[in-house]
Amino acid sequence: ALVRRAGALKGDEAAVRAPGRVEQVVARALAAAAELGADPDVVERTYRAMVAAFVDLELRAHAPGPPGPAVVLAPLRPGQVGELLTLQRAAFTTEALLHGEPALPPLVQTLPELEAEVAALSAPGAGAVLAACAGERLVGSVRGAVAGDAVDVRRLVVAPDHQGRGLGRRLLEALEAALGPGVRTATLFTGALSTANLRLYARAGYTEDRRGVVGGVPVVHLSKRLHP
Structure with missing residues (x-):
C-alpha cells in the first residue's frame, strides 16, 4: 500500500x-x-x-528550449527560502543515490530549519547566503558560515539544467569575494564518490586535506587559502 x-x-x-x-x-x-x-x-x-x-x-523538464535569461548572483532574499529548499532537495538527490544514503541532511532539512539557518548566516559578520537567479527562477545557491578567519562553505547547489555551465564556480568565487580580506581560509567537504564535485573544487583552487566519514558517508575534506 x-x-x-x-x-x-x-x-x-x-x-x-x-x-x-x-x-x-x-x-x-x-x-x-x-x-x-x-x-x-x-x-x-x-x-x-x-x-x-x-x-x-x-x-x-526545463532543460529543452532556447537560452533563458542571464544568471545574476545576489544575496538570497527571505522570500526565496522555500524555493531554495526545493532546489536543495533536487540537487542532493543524486548524492543520496550515489552514496546509498537517502537521509542526507540536505534532503531531510525542514523549511523552518532552513529559514533559521539562512537568517543566522545573513547576520553581519556571520557569513553569507548567495542566490543565482535566471529571471525570477532560483537556479543555484551557496552559503558560508564564518568562524574566526575561516569560512565553512556549505551546500553549493545548481539546478540540473544549469549544470556544466560554470555556475558552481561562479558561486564559489562570489562567496569568497563577499566575505572580505579578514576571512583567510575556506573549508568544505563533499562525498568521496562525487567525482564531478571534486573536479569542480580542484578547478576552483581547493586541495584535499584529509578523508573521513560523516553520518556514515565517506567524505573528502578540502580547503583553499583565500588571503595571505
Missing part, C-alpha cells in the same frame, strides 16, 4: 513545487505507516528521497 501511495506522488505537482506540501505528504505517509506497522523512520527517509527525485525530474 505504501508503494502505491508513493507512486501517486508523481501526479502530485504541489508536492514537487512547494515545501509545505512536501511536509503534508510525508505526514500522510507516516500515518499510513503507523496503520500498516511499518518503520516510520524508514518511511520518512524514503518518501523524502522520492519527493526530491520527483523535484529533480521536474527541474530537468
Whole structure:
C-alpha cells in the first residue's frame, strides 16, 4: 500500500513545487505507516528521497528550449527560502543515490530549519547566503558560515539544467569575494564518490586535506587559502 501511495506522488505537482506540501505528504505517509506497522523512520527517509527525485525530474523538464535569461548572483532574499529548499532537495538527490544514503541532511532539512539557518548566516559578520537567479527562477545557491578567519562553505547547489555551465564556480568565487580580506581560509567537504564535485573544487583552487566519514558517508575534506 505504501508503494502505491508513493507512486501517486508523481501526479502530485504541489508536492514537487512547494515545501509545505512536501511536509503534508510525508505526514500522510507516516500515518499510513503507523496503520500498516511499518518503520516510520524508514518511511520518512524514503518518501523524502522520492519527493526530491520527483523535484529533480521536474527541474530537468526545463532543460529543452532556447537560452533563458542571464544568471545574476545576489544575496538570497527571505522570500526565496522555500524555493531554495526545493532546489536543495533536487540537487542532493543524486548524492543520496550515489552514496546509498537517502537521509542526507540536505534532503531531510525542514523549511523552518532552513529559514533559521539562512537568517543566522545573513547576520553581519556571520557569513553569507548567495542566490543565482535566471529571471525570477532560483537556479543555484551557496552559503558560508564564518568562524574566526575561516569560512565553512556549505551546500553549493545548481539546478540540473544549469549544470556544466560554470555556475558552481561562479558561486564559489562570489562567496569568497563577499566575505572580505579578514576571512583567510575556506573549508568544505563533499562525498568521496562525487567525482564531478571534486573536479569542480580542484578547478576552483581547493586541495584535499584529509578523508573521513560523516553520518556514515565517506567524505573528502578540502580547503583553499583565500588571503595571505
